[in-house]
Amino acid sequence: MINRAEGAYLGAVRAFQNPMLDLLHKRHAPLVVSVLSACFTAERPNVSVADAHTQIGDALDQLRAAGYDESLPIGTSRDLCRQWADAGWLMRQVVDDVEVYRLSAHAVDALDVAGRAGGARARVSQSRVRTMLDAVERLAQDADPDALVRMARLDAEIRRLQQELDRIQRTGAVEEVDDEQLLEEAENLLHLARELPADFARVAESIKSMQRDVVTALRQDERPTGEVLREYLERAQHVMEATSEGRAFAGALRLIGDPQRLDGLSNQLDVVLRHRFTGRLAPQQRTELREIGHRIEQGLDLVFTTQREASYVITAQVRNHDPLRDRQVDDLLRDVMTGLQTWMPESRRGQSVDPLRRLPVAEVDHLRQTAGDLRPAQPPAPLEDRDDAVVDVTSDEARAWGGPHYAELDRHLVTLADGRSIVDVAVAFNAAPEALRRPVDLLGLLELADNQGMEETDELAFVDAVRPDGTRRRLAFGGVTTRMKEAVDE
Incomplete structure (x- = not known):
């Protein structure tokens, strides 16, 4: 006991x-x-x-x-x-x-x-007491289901507001509130506003906690994935109702969802900051008053960002979930942590660590070399003899469709150079006879130019190629020049 x-x-x-x-x-x-x-x-x-x-x-x-x-x-x-x-x-x-x-x-x-x-010591002020009384009154109204009592309260409130309206219409003046009372109410408002960041942070941390629980449950692979996700969705749905900070966030969400309420909040804060009593507030307090709306938006953005990150992490885990691989990663990380715990007590500050330059080779006794087919291997069927498929590679037609004519192209370059040390490849190709202006001959000419020393001209060159069947193609390539062998030998 x-x-x-x-x-x-x-x-x-x-x-x-x-x-x-x-x-x-x-x-x-x-x-x-x-x-x-x-x-x-x-x-x-x-x-x-x-x-x-x-x-x-x-x-x-x-x-x-x-x-x-x-x-x-x-x-x-x-x-x-x-x-x-x-x-x-x-x-x-x-x-x-x-x-x-x-x-x-x-x-x-x-x-x-x-x-x-x-800072300044909190005071038992009229504003603080009125905040408490208003909260108690709203709590009593929400807890009392009696319709007659609710109607009586509303009638009393309507009569009070009507009397206030009649007085203002009759006198045309609004009763001014003492600066000391306004100062107390502003300090009470700042006290309430300072609690908002912690409330928003708690909501974000509760979402993070749910994310960790879901990922852990998915990695353990002890329950079906659908059951884990269903539990997460139920917790996410009731996170705004289960805690006081969650309810505060839900209220702020209703506020931020109404543009008129936000505009009204901004206008009301401007009215407050223009009043003479704010001159008695510290500069930091005036800044906090001005940024109340901004704090609410920051808190909401924090919670929304955390929700998006949690959804992304859980979606990636479900999509890429591999129980065997996750267990292997867990075992590897556990081995790493064990190794660090063993190494740290014996190490010194600034001690170098030998890097792992190559991965260890697996020791495999025997690798399977054949497939599991019990039938003996059969050689491929012999090729059929076909007389009509034989091509005479020595004919002029076959040679016309063959590779580059290197010897003819080399002699053409020497003739075109006529003692010059530099020759433009595009000019040389366009000046060649049609038999040496096939597309494949352009590749051969570029190959010869590269062997002799080729330099780019930073210009785009165009040539007209002729196939053996007479069709023409206009080709473009980066302009190049080549040095002739005779010039180099000299």
Whole structure:
């Protein structure tokens, strides 16, 4: 039987196991909070891994130069980021083929708590109490199914609004609210807005958790694929109803889906920022007021992006799922991790590792050399003797359709050069007789030119080729020139 004190203690122990309280409870919590809040902002929720390491490293160097070396943790910025990711404060993912860090929901909550504790103290204001009373009233209305009670409340609300309308129409004046009360309401609004990023991050992390569960179930191959996907679709359908942050996201989704509501929100914030009481707000608070709509859009984009990534990963897993290959990959990764765990305690910092220059050769005793056909191998049937298929290769007609006439082409080049050292191949081909202007002779001429030393002219050359049957073809190729052998010998 657990007594009251033990129950309270166990509850506190479970609470401090939460990554948010664990972050604030650490010895180096001020460094973590300050560095993460400077690196990740509302305008830059995702930071590439390389940029984060550089920025955090610069911050550590500046703090050490200022004399805070003893209060800083040991290790590089890369080591600290890896520790913070293992602790659940940073999330590592790939966005547009770039590996980035982003704050987890626990880290967002921790930074919010630290910011409120280090800033102005929250006050029990009229705005805060009215927010609570309005929430209680809406809860009571939603929980009470009595139609008569609901009608009485609506009648009272209509009479109150009608009296307010009559007063304004009669006097033409609107009662001004005290600047102090407006300031309290603005601070309460900012307090509510600061909780939105953490809520959106929790929804995204719940989708990521579902993705990991589904991929794990598919890789284990213990249940049918259809059953796993059906469970995932049911969880995805109810994720917006199962948690408070999911319900907050659903409400924001209804807001963002109505352009008039968004325009109204922007106009209302402009009205607030033009009022004189905003001059008493800090510049950062005015910026937060102005960017409330932008924060909602950022949160929705985060959730939608996470949903798309989860769908893509699960679809790829289903499409390429191979249980045998997945088990082989798991065994290989397990062997690699075991090898690293064995090697790391005995290694030194900066120790070189001999690379694997070639893959090991499989030791196979015998490879099968024949197919499993019991019939003996049969030689192919002999070719038939056909007198009509014999072609006289010595005839002029057969030679006309044969390969290039190298000797004639070489003599033609020498004659055309007439002592010149450079000859244009296209000019030489067009000047040859029709018997040497076959398409195949152009290839032979280019081959001879290449053997003697060929250079490109960066111009397009055109030649007219004549086949043995008299048909003509116009051919184009990159212009080239060749050096004659006589010129080279000289």
